[in-house]
Amino acid sequence: MxxxxxxxxxxxxxxxxxxxxxxxxxxxxxxxxxxxxxxxxxxxxxxxxLPALPNNNEFTTRIMEMVPVTNKNINMVEMDSLVPDTDHNRPLYQRAGFHYLLAAAATLLLMFSGAFQSLASYAGSLEKPIMEEKKPSVTEGVINKTFAWMDSLEKKEANKK
Known part of the structure; x- marks a missing residue:
């Protein structure tokens, strides 16, 4: 570098x-x-x-005057009253708390009605046939064919005697 x-x-x-x-x-x-x-x-x-500021307080005052403010006599208590309390002005069905309670109630209803249990057993039944349809591996197939061939050779030898 x-x-x-x-x-x-x-x-x-x-x-x-x-x-x-x-x-x-x-x-x-x-x-x-x-x-x-x-x-x-x-x-x-x-x-x-380097240039120095002639009067720091005057500089700060000039900058603050450039900042747009609609009412210069606002204090912090009045600022809180200017911010709308949006959650209290909304109807009940539009509040976040209402949606949380609704989701919790639906979850409890589905749990106690057994809907989740039936879904779990249904998912298990879907997985079971997949597990049962397991095909033998190539090695098992070769071994089975080898034993079948050896058995056929033994039968031929037994028939000759």
Missing amino acids: KHYSYERWQQYVKDELSEHQREELEDHLYTCDQCLEVYLEAVTANETS
Whole structure:
């Protein structure tokens, strides 16, 4: 990985680089912790030459005035009253709690009526024929044919005597 020199970061801090070079250095900062430390050293060394805010409070006030607010005299208690309480304004059948209770009631009804038990036995009956239709393996087939052939040879020998 290519690292940049302290002098190069000094140029970056003093805004002495082209836009393309600045973008290259900024992209590098995202991936290199070593260069980030060198950059922070360059910023600290040039801290006095960086522009300072003449009045911090005035700056904050100007920024807050730019933020759109419909009523500037709103306090936190009034903010709570502005947020609609949507769950209490809905009819009973549209509330989340109603749906949870309905699902719980349906589950209990199906459990006690035996619907789940009959579904389980039905699923078991579907699986049983699959298990019973097990075909013999190739090895078993070869062994069975070999024994049948040997039996036929023994019968032929017995018939000759």
